[in-house]
Amino acid sequence: MLSGFLKRLMLFVRRGRFRSDLDEEMAFHRAQAEREFAAQGMKAEEARYAAMRQFGNATRLREKSEEVVGFRVETVFQDVSFALRQLRRNPGFGLMAVLILALGMGVSVAIFGFVDAALIEPLPYAQPNRLVDVTEMAPGWPRSNLSLPDYEDWKRMNTTLSSLEAYGYTGYLLRMGLTTEPVNAGRVSDGFFRTLGVKPILGRNFLPGEDRPGGAKIVILPYGTWQKRFSGRANVIGQSVSLDGNNYTIVGVLPRNFVFAPEGSAEFWVPLLDKNGCDQRRDCHNLFGMGRLRDGVTVGAARADFKRIAAQLEAQYPQSNKGQGAFVQPLAELIVGDVRPILLTLLAGALLLLVIACVNVASLLLVRSESRRREIAVRGALGATRARLVRQLVTEGLLLAGAGCAAGLLIAMWTMMLLTNLVPKPMAEGMPFLSSVGLNAHTGWFAAGVALLAALLLAATPALRLAGTDVDLRNALSEGRHGSAGRFWRRLGSNLVVVELTIAVVLLAGAGLLGKSFYKLLHVEFGFDTTHLVTMDVMARSDHYKTVDQMVALYRQIEQRLQELPGVESAGITTDLPVGCNCDTNWIRIPGKPYNGQHNEVNDRQVSPEYLPALKAKLIRGRMFTENDDASHPQVIVINEALAKKYFPGEDPIGQKIADYKLDSDSIAEIVGVVGNVREGGLEQDIWPAEYEAIYRAKDTYFSVVVRTQGDEKALLPGIVSTIKKIDPEIGIQNEQTMEQQIDSTQAALLHRFATWLVGVFAALALVLGVVGLYGVIAYSVSQRTREIGVRMALGAQRGSVYALVMRQALVLTVVGLGLGLVCSVAASVLMRKMLFGVEAWDLPTLLAVVVVLGAAALAASFLPAHRAASVNPTEALRAE
Amino acid sequence: MAKKPDLLPGTLDMLILKTLARGPLHGYGIAQSIKRLSEDVLTVEEGSLYPALQRLLLAGWLKGEWKMSETNRRARFYTLTRAGRKQLGVEISEFEQMIAAIGRVLAAPEEA
Numbered sequence: 001m002l003s004g005f006l007k008r009l010m011l012f013v014r015r016g017r018f019r020s021d022l023d024e025e026m027a028f029h030r031a032q033a034e035r036e037f038a039a040q041g042m043k044a045e046e047a048r049y050a051a052m053r054q055f056g057n058a059t060r061l062r063e064k065s066e067e068v069v070g071f072r073v074e075t076v077f078q079d080v081s082f083a084l085r086q087l088r089r090n091p092g093f094g095l096m097a098v099l100i101l102a103l104g105m106g107v108s109v110a111i112f113g114f115v116d117a118a119l120i121e122p123l124p125y126a127q128p129n130r131l132v133d134v135t136e137m138a139p140g141w142p143r144s145n146l147s148l149p150d151y152e153d154w155k156r157m158n159t160t161l162s163s164l165e166a167y168g169y170t171g172y173l174l175r176m177g178l179t180t181e182p183v184n185a186g187r188v189s190d191g192f193f194r195t196l197g198v199k200p201i202l203g204r205n206f207l208p209g210e211d212r213p214g215g216a217k218i219v220i221l222p223y224g225t226w227q228k229r230f231s232g233r234a235n236v237i238g239q240s241v242s243l244d245g246n247n248y249t250i251v252g253v254l255p256r257n258f259v260f261a262p263e264g265s266a267e268f269w270v271p272l273l274d275k276n277g278c279d280q281r282r283d284c285h286n287l288f289g290m291g292r293l294r295d296g297v298t299v300g301a302a303r304a305d306f307k308r309i310a311a312q313l314e315a316q317y318p319q320s321n322k323g324q325g326a327f328v329q330p331l332a333e334l335i336v337g338d339v340r341p342i343l344l345t346l347l348a349g350a351l352l353l354l355v356i357a358c359v360n361v362a363s364l365l366l367v368r369s370e371s372r373r374r375e376i377a378v379r380g381a382l383g384a385t386r387a388r389l390v391r392q393l394v395t396e397g398l399l400l401a402g403a404g405c406a407a408g409l410l411i412a413m414w415t416m417m418l419l420t421n422l423v424p425k426p427m428a429e430g431m432p433f434l435s436s437v438g439l440n441a442h443t444g445w446f447a448a449g450v451a452l453l454a455a456l457l458l459a460a461t462p463a464l465r466l467a468g469t470d471v472d473l474r475n476a477l478s479e480g481r482h483g484s485a486g487r488f489w490r491r492l493g494s495n496l497v498v499v500e501l502t503i504a505v506v507l508l509a510g511a512g513l514l515g516k517s518f519y520k521l522l523h524v525e526f527g528f529d530t531t532h533l534v535t536m537d538v539m540a541r542s543d544h545y546k547t548v549d550q551m552v553a554l555y556r557q558i559e560q561r562l563q564e565l566p567g568v569e570s571a572g573i574t575t576d577l578p579v580g581c582n583c584d585t586n587w588i589r590i591p592g593k594p595y596n597g598q599h600n601e602v603n604d605r606q607v608s609p610e611y612l613p614a615l616k617a618k619l620i621r622g623r624m625f626t627e628n629d630d631a632s633h634p635q636v637i638v639i640n641e642a643l644a645k646k647y648f649p650g651e652d653p654i655g656q657k658i659a660d661y662k663l664d665s666d667s668i669a670e671i672v673g674v675v676g677n678v679r680e681g682g683l684e685q686d687i688w689p690a691e692y693e694a695i696y697r698a699k700d701t702y703f704s705v706v707v708r709t710q711g712d713e714k715a716l717l718p719g720i721v722s723t724i725k726k727i728d729p730e731i732g733i734q735n736e737q738t739m740e741q742q743i744d745s746t747q748a749a750l751l752h753r754f755a756t757w758l759v760g761v762f763a764a765l766a767l768v769l770g771v772v773g774l775y776g777v778i779a780y781s782v783s784q785r786t787r788e789i790g791v792r793m794a795l796g797a798q799r800g801s802v803y804a805l806v807m808r809q810a811l812v813l814t815v816v817g818l819g820l821g822l823v824c825s826v827a828a829s830v831l832m833r834k835m836l837f838g839v840e841a842w843d844l845p846t847l848l849a850v851v852v853v854l855g856a857a858a859l860a861a862s863f864l865p866a867h868r869a870a871s872v873n874p875t876e877a878l879r880a881e
Numbered sequence: 882m883a884k885k886p887d888l889l890p891g892t893l894d895m896l897i898l899k900t901l902a903r904g905p906l907h908g909y910g911i912a913q914s915i916k917r918l919s920e921d922v923l924t925v926e927e928g929s930l931y932p933a934l935q936r937l938l939l940a941g942w943l944k945g946e947w948k949m950s951e952t953n954r955r956a957r958f959y960t961l962t963r964a965g966r967k968q969l970g971v972e973i974s975e976f977e978q979m980i981a982a983i984g985r986v987l988a989a990p991e992e993a
Contacts, residue, residue, distance in 0.1 A: 026927070028954055029909045
């Protein structure tokens with residue numbers, strides 16, 4: 001066995017010698033035979049021919065001998081070089097096939113890269129699938145924040161988690177050198193990083209007990225902050241940093257790859273420490289929980305555990321905890337739950353595109369193999385066996401697949417980079433997986449799988465074609481009839497085209513529905529004029545503005561200065577900007593109405609008198625706030641229409657009173673106005689009841705400013721920012737942008753825009769490929785039927801009937817493709833219902849538009865060959881063969 | 882054109898080995914020898930002969946040597962090796978067993 005292999009190897013290495021030996025041997029053989037014939041009395045010439053005839057095809061004989069001893073490597077080389085020659089002779093075909101394949105492969109691998117990073121690759125923590133998101137649950141609010149007292153009870157009472165940590169958002173005015181700027185920060189319980197399994201690369205973690213009130217002010221830096229603000233100096237540990245005028249000691253630096261998506265923008269991490277006003281109340285929810293399951297405990301068991309505790313607390317604190325349940329889900333769900341449907345939709349779209357690309361290339365190969373029938377027949381007649389011919393075709397298919405996949409990988413890498421960079425920064429902060437998108441083991445395997453499938457398909461198609469037609473070589477050689485083989489191909493080719501058209505319809509319909517959803521999303525009822533409006537978040541030092549009077553003076557000064565700016569129409573102040581979230585709520589109670597303790601959740605905003613008019617919110621009844629609605633006057637309130645409808649059905653709310661759920665005497669306010677529903681929550685969210693209180697009674701140091709301008713609002717932004725800064729250089733300003741920018745960059749808008757564009761691109765590609773496929777089939781069929789058409793025309797067929805003949809074939813294919821596609825697309829749309837907004841899966845106008853677009857494109861594509869058919873010159877067509 | 886009967890599968894190797902057992906010969910000589918000895922019944926086609934020779938060389942049953950032929954041209958002469966001689970014995974006994982078996986089948990009386 002081994003010696004045989006070695007001999008083969010020797011022969012392979014010395015194959016030149018082997019071949020010349022064999023040639024000489026055979027030449028000798030022929031010479032001897034020639035002598036013999038001559039001896040029998042033949043003329044020299046005749047003898048030579050007789051010998052050659054007897055000997056047969058020398059090349060074939062040599063090949064057979066080589067097959068015995070060789071590795072077949074040589075024939076592979078031959079096949080490859082022949083295939084390359086073929087492709088070179090027809091570069092258009094090769095280029096087209098490689099390009100289409102590369103596109104399909106590149107796009108699908110790229111999208112898979114995202115799916116892999118987001119849904120398959122676990123979070124960058126120790127045993128990430130044991131981490132859970134733990135929060136409270138309120139009516140109409142499946143995942144609501146957790147109050148600190150509840151958290152402390154939950155932590156103490158649960159039996160299913162090995163640890164439960166809390167985290168919340170906070171912001172500070174960071175002072176470095178002479179500049180003050182607002183920064184986002186995370187407030188966490190001391191075990192937060194230990195529970196995630198994250199160890200600082202410098203310094204230490206928070207230690208148990210370091211989050212208690214009165215503890216030392218310490219801070220841990222994320223890697224990015226360390227690099228950006230401290231130039232990555234190793235001696236930062238022990239140094240102090242000024243946050244809100246307090247010195248915090250840096251105790252640690254987190255690893256580079258650490259990111260906690262819910263607080264992606266946090267630049268500093270501090271322990272919970274001193275309880276703020278909200279922390280002390282069981283009914284003030286400002287935190288979230290994150291925990292690690294004990295070994296063997298399921299998420300379901302943990303959920304049951306927390307529901308039990310929540311019920312217990314509800315019994316114990318019937319006022320604050322009425323209806324407050326518990327919500328537990330895998331932490332991964334919190335981070336990728338929003339993008340999963342989109343990613344899966346995109347993956348499905350990309351795979352469909354891949355299928356269409358493969359089908360397209362396969363049918364290209366088919367057409368080509370059809371036009372090469374004569375060549376193949378000649379090679380068969382010259383002694384090539386069926387197996388050899390098939391191998392040749394398979395080699396060509398593999399070569400195309402190989403080139404296509406190599407190019408596809410390049411496209412994939414480029415697409416992944418492009419898409420990653422397209423994600424806006426605020427959104428990217430919530431998507432930690434983006435950093436791990438790229439070529440890795442998983443995407444590599446996926447790419448290899450796709451490549452293998454493509455190779456199989458491209459190799460199998462021509463091989464099947466050759467086997468399926470049972471080539472009668474002599475018949476093909478004489479090119480007598482196109483009949484049987486043509487029909488076979490026509491049927492297969494037509495079926496492939498129907499598949500392409502069906503997929504194109506599905507993708508077009510998907511893109512249409514997503515596009516319509518996106519449009520509807522951007523055109524929801526806002527309840528205010530979103531144009532010519534700029535917004536920004538403002539933060540003032542709470543140690544500088546300690547009293548309501550000081551604070552109100554600042555509010556008034558800001559509004560006044562801004563209104564003096566040229567181009568500014570009006571300026572107002574609010575605690576929460578619109579198109580944000582249904583959050584910062586209050587539990588209300590209507591004095592004098594029956595109340596059973598339920599939490600009537602309403603959006604609660606403190607606003608200045610100019611705020612609602614600046615938005616151009618519609619006043620429906622009563623009045624807006626005035627300058628007099630401050631602490632020295634009775635407390636009044638403005639409500640939105642939704643609140644009026646829900647809590648004062650069929651009544652006039654003006655003059656009625658609203659209080660908090662405890663009916664605190666200082667919370668009772670008189671309703672003086674009803675405004676139209678201003679969209680406080682996200683684009684895709686329902687309108688909630690809302691109440692507006694006078695901010696001139698409050699001392700919020702963190703607030704937002706809205707400015708209505710006359711002209712280009714973008715141009716005024718810098719002036720507005722510097723005007724506020726001039727009032728107090730230590731004021732921090734963040735997120736200055738136009739309202740339209742804010743709307744465009746909401747998560748819902750971004751996700752929908754992303755999905756719409758990508759699926760739109762897929763659909764456009766699918767449309768082009770499908771129509772090109774249709775064109776190919778019809779054009780081929782016309783070229784095969786030239787003679788028939790010539791006969792028809794010679795017998796008196798009119799041009800019109802020739803058009804009809806060709807167009808009918810195209811029409812049948814298009815109609816079948818459209819029909820199948822519509823059925824499939826309704827099914828597909830039902831599957832992606834989650835991503836649709838304001839559109840039904842069977843949206844008729846969208847489907848109709850798809851039919852029109854595809855139908856028109858298909859007819860245009862078949863018109864060209866039909867025109868060619870109709871311009872056939874009968875005499876030439878008949879003479880052609 | 883009428884085809885001559887094919888050799889029984891596997892018998893070509895045996896015939897080549899047997900022919901070479903009588904002494905070294907070149908390819909043409911082997912073909913001629915088989916033809917002559919079989920009284921023109923068996924014709925070894927060149928298309929089968931040379932691949933078979935390569936196969937036997939590879940198996941180590943033959944050795945090839947370039948020598949001068951009777952016509953004063955270089956020719957590759959094949960010689961049986963020791964392993965080849967053993968293989969010839971094996972092939973002959975297998976062949977005889979098969980012939981005997983076929984004979985028994987053919988000799989069976991026909992039943993009505």
